[in-house]
Amino acid sequence: MRLRSLIAITAALAAGALTLTACGSRGGGDTGSSGSGSGGTTVVIGVDAPLTGDLSAMGLGIKNSADLAARNANKKNYVKGVTFKIEALDDQAQPSAGQQNASKFVADKNVLGVVGPLNSSVAESMQKVFDDAKLVEVSPANTGPSLTQGPDWQTKKVRPYKSYFRTATTDAIQGPFAAQYVYNDAKKRKVFVIDDKKTYGAGLASTFSAEFKKLGGQIVGTEHINPDTKDFSAVATKVKKSGADVVYYGGEYPQAGPLSKQIKAAGAKIPLVGGDGINDATYAKLAGPEAEGDLATSVGAPVETLPSAKQFVADYKAAGYKDDYSAYGGYSYDSAWAIIEAVKKVVDDNGGTLPSDARAKVTEAMQNVSFDGVTGKVSFDEYGDATNKQLTVYAVKNGVFEPVKSGTFTG
Amino acid sequence: MNELPQQLVNGLLLGAMYGLVAIGYTMVYGIVQLINFAHGEIFMTGAFGALTVYAYILPDGTSMWIALPLMLIGAIVVAVLVAMGAERFAYRPLRTAPRLAPLITAIGLSLALQQAVWAWYPDAKSARTFPQIPGGPFHLGSVTIQTGDIFLICAAPVSMAVLAYFVMRTRTGRGMQATAQDPDTAGLMGINTDRIIVVAFALGAAFAAVGGVAYGLKYGQIEFRMGFILGLKAFTAAVLGGIGNIYGAMIGGVVLGIAETLATAYIADIPGMDKFGSQSWADVWAFVLLILVLLFRPQGLLGERVADRA
Numbered sequence: 001m002r003l004r005s006l007i008a009i010t011a012a013l014a015a016g017a018l019t020l021t022a023c024g025s026r027g028g029g030d031t032g033s034s035g036s037g038s039g040g041t042t043v044v045i046g047v048d049a050p051l052t053g054d055l056s057a058m059g060l061g062i063k064n065s066a067d068l069a070a071r072n073a074n075k076k077n078y079v080k081g082v083t084f085k086i087e088a089l090d091d092q093a094q095p096s097a098g099q100q101n102a103s104k105f106v107a108d109k110n111v112l113g114v115v116g117p118l119n120s121s122v123a124e125s126m127q128k129v130f131d132d133a134k135l136v137e138v139s140p141a142n143t144g145p146s147l148t149q150g151p152d153w154q155t156k157k158v159r160p161y162k163s164y165f166r167t168a169t170t171d172a173i174q175g176p177f178a179a180q181y182v183y184n185d186a187k188k189r190k191v192f193v194i195d196d197k198k199t200y201g202a203g204l205a206s207t208f209s210a211e212f213k214k215l216g217g218q219i220v221g222t223e224h225i226n227p228d229t230k231d232f233s234a235v236a237t238k239v240k241k242s243g244a245d246v247v248y249y250g251g252e253y254p255q256a257g258p259l260s261k262q263i264k265a266a267g268a269k270i271p272l273v274g275g276d277g278i279n280d281a282t283y284a285k286l287a288g289p290e291a292e293g294d295l296a297t298s299v300g301a302p303v304e305t306l307p308s309a310k311q312f313v314a315d316y317k318a319a320g321y322k323d324d325y326s327a328y329g330g331y332s333y334d335s336a337w338a339i340i341e342a343v344k345k346v347v348d349d350n351g352g353t354l355p356s357d358a359r360a361k362v363t364e365a366m367q368n369v370s371f372d373g374v375t376g377k378v379s380f381d382e383y384g385d386a387t388n389k390q391l392t393v394y395a396v397k398n399g400v401f402e403p404v405k406s407g408t409f410t411g
Numbered sequence: 412m413n414e415l416p417q418q419l420v421n422g423l424l425l426g427a428m429y430g431l432v433a434i435g436y437t438m439v440y441g442i443v444q445l446i447n448f449a450h451g452e453i454f455m456t457g458a459f460g461a462l463t464v465y466a467y468i469l470p471d472g473t474s475m476w477i478a479l480p481l482m483l484i485g486a487i488v489v490a491v492l493v494a495m496g497a498e499r500f501a502y503r504p505l506r507t508a509p510r511l512a513p514l515i516t517a518i519g520l521s522l523a524l525q526q527a528v529w530a531w532y533p534d535a536k537s538a539r540t541f542p543q544i545p546g547g548p549f550h551l552g553s554v555t556i557q558t559g560d561i562f563l564i565c566a567a568p569v570s571m572a573v574l575a576y577f578v579m580r581t582r583t584g585r586g587m588q589a590t591a592q593d594p595d596t597a598g599l600m601g602i603n604t605d606r607i608i609v610v611a612f613a614l615g616a617a618f619a620a621v622g623g624v625a626y627g628l629k630y631g632q633i634e635f636r637m638g639f640i641l642g643l644k645a646f647t648a649a650v651l652g653g654i655g656n657i658y659g660a661m662i663g664g665v666v667l668g669i670a671e672t673l674a675t676a677y678i679a680d681i682p683g684m685d686k687f688g689s690q691s692w693a694d695v696w697a698f699v700l701l702i703l704v705l706l707f708r709p710q711g712l713l714g715e716r717v718a719d720r721a
Contacts, residue, residue, distance in 0.1 A: 052529070054634075056537050058439075197691055223675075224689035230630045233421035234675035235690050241414045252540060258630055265548060265557050285540055285634055337611050 015141040040081035041354055045070060045339055046105040047297040048098060048116035048126070051090040054254035057282050058118055061326030062140055063088045066115045068312075068319055069336035080346040081352060086336075087111070091122050098122035102129035111135065112362050114355075115332055120144030123164070131161040134360040138165045138338050139333035143276065143299070144199045145172040145207075148383040152190070157383065163363045165384040167331045167375065169299040169391060169409075171200070174275055175207025177391045177409040178248070178297045183215040185393075185405065186295070188246035190220045193237045194252035194259065195226045199372055202273045204396030205250030212248075219245045225255060232259045236266035245270050252277035257286025264290040273294055279327045284399045294396045296406075300375045301390050302329040312374040334373035342366045417541060418440045418676045421605070424560050425627070428569035432645035433624035433652065433660035434574065435494075435615025441591045441655035444510065448517040450495055450619060451642015452524035457620030458633040459532055460489025460539070465542050475544045479624075482542075486620035493524070496617030498609055504658020521639070528635040530710040541627030559628035563719050566621050571661055574614070578657065583610055589619050591655070644697075651701050653714020662712055671697045 007275035047066045049059035063086070070084035087108070089101040098117055105111045106129060113136045117123050120142045127147065130137045139147075148166065153287040182188050191212055195205035202224075209219055221242040232255075239247060240263070247263060248274055249256050256278040263272065272287075272294045279296040287294065287361050303309040309330055318326050325332075342365040347354060355361055379387045389408050394401035435450045463484030464477055501520050505513045528535050542556045556564070578584040589597040590607045598604050626641070627633045644667065652663025674696035679688025685696075704712065 052536050053636075054537055088537045222689075222693045226691045226694065229690075230632070230637070231425050232419055232690070233425070234672040234693070237414050237421060238676060258632065261631060263557070267548075267555050282537070286538065287629060288543070 004234060020360045022336050040083060042083045042085055042110060043079075043112050043354070044085050044087050044108060044110040045092050045331075045336055046108075046111045046114035046116075047086055047088040047336075048091050048101045048105070048114060048122070049088070049118050051088060053092050053131040055093050055118060055252060057280050057323065058326045058328055059090075059093075059143070060361040061329045062116060062118060062321040063333040064319075064321040064323060065069045065140075065312075065325050065329040065332035065337035067315070068315055068321075069340060071319065072315065073337075073340045078340060079347055082343060082347060082354070084343075085110075086338060091117055091119075093119050093122065095119075095122050095125035099125040099129060102126040105131040106130065106135055109343070112343055112358055113138065113366075115140060115335045115339065116275050117142070117147055119198070119200060119329070120147060120203070123147055124199060127161045127164050134363050136163050136339065136342065136359070136363040136366050137167065138167065138335040138366070140166070140335045141276070142166050142200075143168055143171045144203050145170040146199075146203075148385050149338045159383045161385075165243060165288045165366055165380050167334045167386050167388075168276075168328070168385060169374075169389050171204045171207050171246050171275070173249075173389055173409045174297055174299065174391060175204050175209075176211035177407070178212035178273055178275065178295075178393070179215060179217070180409075181295070181297070181393050181405065182246055182248070183212060183217050186246070186271075188217070190218050190242075190244045190246070192242050192244035192247045193219055193250075194223045194225060194235065194239075194247060196252070196255055197224050198227070198251065200275075200277060201250035201252070203250070204277075205248065208248050208250070213313070225251070225259065227251065227255050230255075232262045233266065235259070235337055236262040236268070239263050239270075240266045240268040244268070247272045249274045249278065253280045253283040253286065257283050257291075260294055264288075266270045273297075276327055279394055279401055281326075281400060283326065284396050284401070287396075289399070290399075291396045296394045296401055298327060298392050298394060299390070300330065300388065300392065301406050302394075303374065304393050305403065306330075306374070306376065308372060308376065329373035334375055334378045337371065337373055338366065338369050338378055341369045341371055345369070413553060414676065414713055416552065416661060418672050420554050420556065422672030423665060424563055424668070425672060426648070426665035427563055427661075428622050428629070428664070429641070429645045429668055430661035430664025431570060431618050431625065431646040432641060433648040433664045434570075434618045434644050434657055435664055436649040437652070437654050437660040438587075438615045439612045439658055440649070441657075442587065442594075443506070443608055445500070445513050446503060446517065446613075446646065447497075447502075447615075448514070448642065448646075449501075449520040449524060450615065451638030451640075451645065452521045452643075453494050453497075453638070454619035454623045454626075454641060455528065455633070455635065455638030456524060456623075457486040457490035458623030458627050458637065459528060459535070460620065461486035461624045461627060462539060463489070468698030475542060478542065479544070483621065483624055487617045490616040490620035491613045494619075495609060497498065498612040500510050503597070503605075503608075507593055521642075525639070530646045532635070535580045535635050538632040540631050541631055543631055544628060553559050557629070559631070562591050563625040566625060567661070570618055571658075574618070574657055577614070583607070587611060590660070591707050647697070647701055651704055651711055653711030656713045659711055659713035664710070666701075667697055670700050676715060 001088040049062040091098040123142045145153045156224045260272040276298040279298045345365040346361040392406040461482035546558045586602045648663035648667045652659030671693040674693045675690045
């Protein structure tokens, strides 16, 4: 009897483990190196991003860009008597890890602001922890609308947490923007919509679908993939059969790359369109040469073309970071700089020193921060969203995403 | 267009890969009654072994037709060494320990191997691209077969045939069968059971390595976590087919692969089931199938009724 029940137990264990694909913790804290300024108080800016795993290309870009902002502030002695230091924690794109990191930041009294996270689902788990501690959080990359406008954002906007801000635009804008481009410029009429069921992917797919239908397009199929597998052959065959002339994917590049590859391999030579989550150099590497012409929208204007960003790109190169600044580099720099600006305001108002309730004051000051950043004018509306609503469509050309069209989304 | 033939082929290919890995679970279980949860990671190290040969040993631009056999050898060598090392240093000292001890050890070893590749293999912190066989897809009627899948189509049956011959016809193979039936008596008859156990681990690892290369060719990328889910699926396939039975492992893999694919393709078309039909539900249906099979045939599809050893 022992034998068989052992098999039964392990089978049950296996089934359970399948749903918990997060395995073990890897890599603890990772302290960024910031140039040390002259004496005085040290203010720590926390960074939470996936520094390992699938999404690490974007995560490391966030960490390095925030680090660059701190270095520049120290070099210029931007806030007198305050030295900024970056402390980066790895969330592995897991909400549970993100929440642990949030508690760690809250426990460190020197942390006056946090840049991150990358994933909307991770942000959901962190918001309350930060808000209870009145610690300000500025995300360079979260696009889920409910993070700032509440779960019923489509009908009634209510800001859930006063301490959460973001420099990225929301899916409520990004999805429809993509739909307009696909319908009006690319002249596609039949779309197959796929998402990964995560906060970001599902949200993006639904806002895209709504706008595409409104424009008169047809949704010929929907599918939700399991982000833990790399075998999308069954889905690819369905896409081919549906007769769609374009695929919209709400999700991130580790799945989007193989998905695009397998859809084209199945014989459906149609472009895959995605959001900023697939806008990374790794995407084309994973999707192979047939990904030419695949599209991705991204928040803001292309960093390389903005005059304000030239300095950032040059500084980033000069600082000698090993990893690319990736899709969110400019936004991460601006997020960190927004925190620096808020700290400056608080210190100036308090006669040159940090007040005892610095965290609450910084959160308050953040609401009115306004400066010319890497990505343009940085300021926040009453929900904590960026007032800059610019977006850009990119297409894969010779294996890299090249900007095709920039614009602001209007209604 | 009728998509059924294509979906069956998709499922067959996925299932053949599960089967290649499942053989390792089933052989080790058959002989030492150990569920080697580190086997998925042996599959992963095999794939990285193949990548090492291609990326760091062969000169750049080597034709895949020359590189592939060498990569296969590299994969097998790495996987077999890792498996033999695991057997020697992790499992053999626990041979007489209660059965749960080696099981937990296997889970620990699985994590250790993942982390080792993550930490020490160059650029393995995110997915690495795997070389592809050039050439377009092949069409057979309405069915499209990718170049990378050709390897799997050839490798799976050939491996099975080799294994069947080995187990049935060779001296060592018969020794394995004897050890599986009764290790003590087999030892008394002059069979070196320690050696047989090592051979079982090594053979399982070699098949997993073939599976690892097939995975790389099929999906174009490998990563340190690839063995975790695939290992669980392969273990499921082994149980489904009847753990301890090598043919059962392959049959179980194919059944599981086809079940997952068909669930993705067709469940949504059943009226009222559209919520439960997407690919994210495929695993659920695969496990429903497993539970049904185990309810009616607790020994698995091809398994023999195991004598209860209390």
